[in-house]
Amino acid sequence: MGPDGAPSVLNGTVDTIAVVVLLAEFAMLRSTLLRSQIRLYAAQSFVVAVLAAVLAFADNSYELLILAALSIGLKVIAVPVVMSRTVRRAGADVAGAGSLRAASSALIALVAAGFGFFAVGRLGLQAHGLSPTVLAVAGAIIMVAFVLMTVRTDVVSQSVGFFSLENGVSVASLVVAAGMPLILEVAFLFDLLVAVVVFGVLIRVHHAEQGSLSTSDITALRG
């Protein structure tokens, strides 16, 4: 703790980076173009990698740098490239579809973020002397990602929402268990890779069958 109840410079920096990740999540919710959504996901993943690097230098645990490099390679370059190629191939819609207007979905997300904040903040978890704020922000990121997946009715936004949810989980795991064995962290990353493949296939199949990326057509299949 610094003077006047302010967190230390490291804590403040880590908190701020986490808040930037949260803001990127809100920006994803706001952006309608699928392309810009994927770009925002890449930017968000980059910020998470920066967080890993900052923690690596703060903790002298340099294996986190390997993790940062891996997540840059995978989440900043590979996943966005695969996703944008899928969208370009589908060629059907440029913009995603939402069931709510921008302002209402932002308000709902704000309420959900507040819930995430308080739900996690009340647990009072403390790790490595880092402030509980980061965990609370991670909770908010996950909640907003859920809102993104819920209010959007196109496959691409929903999968981007799922991937960015993984970013929220990464933030939490980086802070709580920075000393976690590298192999586990890498395993998480490869989980994500599996998810990308699964979602890629799903998007292809859905587009081939429905001729669009919107999931609202699927509702018609109800028996």
Place this chain on the structure above:
Amino acid sequence: MGLEIAASGVQALQVATVALGAPWVSGVIARVEAVVQGRHGPRILQPYYDLIKLFGKESLRPAGAGAIFLIAPFVAFACYLTVPLLIPILTTFGLPLGSMGDILGGAFVLALAAFFVSVAAAETGAPYAQLGASRTTTFSALTEPVLLFVIFTVGLLSGTDLPYKMAETVTSSASQLVRPAHLLASVAMFLVVLVETGRIPVESHRSTNELGMIEHARTLEHSGPYLALLTWGSQMKQMILYALLLNVFVLPWGLASDRAAGSVVWAIVSLLLKCVAVGVVVTAIDNSFSKLRLFKITEFIAAAFLLAVIAVLTLYLGGG
């Protein structure tokens, strides 16, 4: 330590700096803007010449416009002279009348000025002035909650609602600077300043198209000395908001911490330079984005609101 200036003298200097410096800041910003756009642009002192010219002109009153039309410019000008008493323009310590009102009080005085100008615009019966008045009122009602949450953040951070205490808190240590609450509130405040000073992406301030105007349209019916006061007032409002953003949130360095003549003079010079720096940033935004459609402005303000709410949330959990 050399010459000391009396506290009331510093107080008077705060008001004088804003009153006399505001046209200069506007002039420099206009010049920078012209250079960015590849024009030569007006002289830096042009705003002063404009004011002198307007003070020498006759003034006309639309038929049917009442007393408020004539009083409003004076009330607004008086309000803009009052606010510099309440906020840290030159000093980090409170001055004699500084505790007369807190940050909410300052916001109220600014709102009073806006209210009078809007009522005067409604008084004219002219369509564009009324359009400006109704738009200004609508959008200031929307920016109000943002401002409130920013003020809450300031209050929670510094444990007081006196603006100069906040400046003290920010300069106290680097850890205060990197707290997310402080950064978020600063960005939200910057967006509010963009809205309130009528800049892109909300309003194009150089435009002469009445349908695109918001605040600017309100003064279309005033002329002569009345228009001079309103123009001068809006230049002062811009400088007050810049000073609030700079000295309370972003760059509270360069403020005088004692009443020595040297540090007060340096505070004046550094404030003017800092205001120009903000002006350059605003100009850069002005020239790289397009104006939002009128109905998209609410989304812009909603983004500012989001930042301010997250600032309070991160703070409320302690630490943030």
